[in-house]
Amino acid sequence: MRLTLNWLKEILGRNDLGALDIADILTMSGTEVKKVEYPAERFKNIIVGRIIECSPHPDADKLTLCRVDAKERELDIVCGAANFRKGDKVALALPGAKLKNTVIGTSRIRGRVSEGMMCSEEELGLSDESEGIMILDDRFVVGDGFAGAMGLDDVVFELEVTPNRPDCLSVMGIAREIAALKGIGLRFDDPGYSIAEDKGLDILIKDFGLCPRYSAKIFSNIRGQQSPVWMQARLKLCDIRPKDLIVDLTNYVMLETGQPLHAFDYDLLASPKIIVRAAKEGERIRTIDDNIRELAPGMIVIADESGPVALAGIMGGKDTEINDATKNVLLEAANFNGPSIMRASKSLGLRSEASNRFEKKIDPHLTLFAIKRFEDLLAKITGHAESSGIYDSFSPVERERALTLRPQKVNQILGDPLSGQKIMEILNGLQIPSKKEGDNIQVKVPSFRYEDLEREIDLIEEIARIYGYNRFSSNPPKVNQRAGGYTPYQKAVRDLRFCLSGIGLSEVINYSFISRATLDRFMLGDRTKELVRIINPINEDFEFLRPSLLPAMAQNVKDNIKYRIEDLPLFEISKVFKKAKKGKLAQETNMLGVLLTGRRQKKGWNSEESFYDFYDLKGILEYLSQRYYPQQKLLITHKEFGFFHPAFSGTARIGDIDIGIIGKIHPHLSEKLEIAQDIYYSEINLDLFIDNIKTEKHFKPVPVYPSIEMDIAIMVDEKIGSHEIEQVIWDAGSAMLKGVRLFDLYKGEQIEKGQKSMAYSLTFRGDDRTLKDREVEVEIERIISSLSKNLNARLRQ
């Protein structure tokens, strides 16, 4: 919300308020001042001048030579406009003035000196376009600063009013805050209202739940005119476009009091009867912004006997709008149900200054006050006095609340002791009456704070706020010592992140969203069955919650390749989602995605270029398996997934738990993604992986006897998996066998087709003695014969 310093000064009756001081105390009391603007700065060196002579430029058809009175002296000005006469008062830019980033100086135009410039509204930044220069009326005084004369010599505050303080959406509300903060006595007393006795207007509220109050007044024989310069200026500074006096007054009074007003052309209403009701199915209204709005049940309308004439609390109707011919005005000051206005404004996509205020619930007592203010301003500006009494329809509501405030509770919550005296002083400053009763303070919450001051704690906040948060002392909580810290799960995740980044992978974090198109492209199979769908996504890219980390990580590859970053060892730890089997929430699973693509090693002066392959990725899983499951073996079982190369595709199992998948991205998929390099990907279910970690560890004595290594090379059918061979070796070896390491694998010309050569280095060690060669030979013989018996393997010579 925007308001101006002069306006506040006027309401507070004080002239000694500094802009920065006001900005600071408001910010520090909860109404943040986002911006402080000094509009007059734009009009430096621009004054009111009067044209005392003018004659055509002898050497240019379209230029006029003017002699302009600038009070101090007379100036020669060459002007290109034609809309002025001798005697007109104008906005005169003196040398040094800055208009639209151009500094005005003394210049020569077609041989004649021009000692400044007469400005148009557009040049002054007062309107988007204008014809000719701006002619000022008689009330302007020659020599006065233009900004001051226009009411623009002011300071504008842009405020952020919190949603609990609808009362602060007004100059009066902010003035109340300042009064409380600065100890200025300020009261807005009921001015006294004349309630209409006659039946000149019939108000029918169908549902007081939708409209607790509707007040109105009829002003007769209004003459169409512009509002005064100062009022236009204030409206403009508050970002409201001036229109005509009546509409400007409704806006002005709304900004000042917080009560939205609406003016109807009384003669355009079909009947002297105002009906406030819910909209009917299929009803429509043309609003003053010239849009036809389809109304839905639940929206509140103001209707006459022929149909809706205004969208209550949001925008008026075009048909009954104030216009040049308006003679009689029906002024509405009503109170509408906040949530109804909020829903209607949301579903119509139409927010206005009025709806913004109604949404936050306005004091119903304000209607009469605002009508009175409108009337007083109208009388002051035009001398107008022909009006009816106020027609007022309402359901009586309780708007005063008695609360008990315990000073001991105040101190318990705030920490520092504040005296009962001080507490009451603060409340009184806020115009909240209070009195001491025994140990406690009895508080009467007034109507204008009825919505937000419901409980003792609300009052405690008021006290803290006005006293000043930064005046309270800081103290550590008086706690018993607590252990705190991380759960085993949290520790494991941190450790994983540490390890993976330590071995060269970079951690990505992607959005949880995924599109239907991406899901289809990735052929995620079973995972797309129970998707969690967002019913109001930003767009189709954000429609689902992802069931896998792969698509986003593949996109990361694509995005990086655009910048020629092609070597990407990446990981992500994030949740994937699917519909839960029970309950309405989703099943959320923490996943670890690991992706390798591009070069493992760039060519260097001492290294050859090499590329990541499947076994780099498998090696990472082995590393993790060994780190967290030292007693268990990692086993990959071939299984096809739509997004993996059919041969490089499998599940990863540690012990008897399937912890995830591993594979190479299907060449078709890479092609569809337009990624011309191999991608290896593994996804581990972290919840399973971490929950099964055995944290207990037992020390094993370090071996004291030396080990012996022996190599064997065998030939077997190439379809036999290395894990099978290793298993046979381990089974055949005795307890002396301590290690099995594959050091060579060969397929090709040297050996029979369909066979492969596997060379293993076997480590033997005795726990209680140094082994003799003969003992090891016996072991080797047993192992070889078992390999031959079980796998039809032959020793390779």
Added chain:
Amino acid sequence: MQENKAEEILKSLEEEYKDFSESLKEAENTKDVENIKVRFLGKKSLVSSTLKNIGKLSSELKPVVGKNTNVYIKKMEEELARKESRLKSIEFDKKLREEIVDLNLPGRKPKAGSKNIISSVIEEIEDIFAGMGFDIAQGPEVETDYYNFEALNTPQDHPARSLHDTFFISDDVLLRTHTSPVQIRYMEKHKPPVYIIVPGKVYRRDYDVSHTPMFTQIEGLVVDKGINFGNLKWTLETVAHKIFGKDRKVRFRPHYFPFTEPSAEVDVSCRICEGAGCRVCSGSGWLEILGAGMVDPNLYRFVDYDTEKVSGFAFGLGIERVCMLRYGIDDLRSFFENDLRFLKQF
């Protein structure tokens, strides 16, 4: 005659030794030493011929000449060995020094990856709180309206709901708009004292230069006997100093959140302009870092705590914002673009 002969031989041996000593002194390398060895101890050397001809001497002279010759041989051998070893070591040393090594050729670097900046900052903040005895709690990202709004004192039609543009899964299931629902979930399961922080992803339906539909928050909640506003101030000041540096000033501004009262926004003084006002802090000299407040007693009703017995405070801060302020990152979206050149900087 015989004596003379002997004397002559011994004298010539002595002279030979003198020669030897001279030559050895001048030897510059092992090759010289080798030559000297051949010259003075080889087949054609004086000592060799002396020993060869010893048979021709009388039996009295034989042992005298023999003994003396052997003494010289031994002496020369020892000196040669000594000299040779010394020269060898010098030569070896020289050879080492002559090797040309470019010490600045690129080394073989172990691969270094990187934790995500968001993870790093979360871990850092977790460590601060873990040190103060806080636990770390978690909660679901797909959440019910009840936990995200209702139980946080934000019923349907509450004006504060419009501040959170929400993604819905169904009428009453949504993506959490903040980590605050975990406050309720945790309090339902635990009796006071409660000291927790909750890091996690949150979602709002907003996507432009300064908003991403997903971002990261850390929530904090303390509920215990006698917790007051001063404790909130101390805790958050301490944390702000740890994150942003001891020399930052911290201030508390009243604000509004439906689930805390009194509520505050917390600012730290701008590091760039030292509080004077600059572009980064929009001229105010202060940077907002978190929202906080005393837990609204209404929340305790939802979780069956006694409002007269316990009180507490809660706070929430945006991790990306902390990162932006600390590292001078100016585009929120870069956190989720996962450009390796960005990732590797942290």
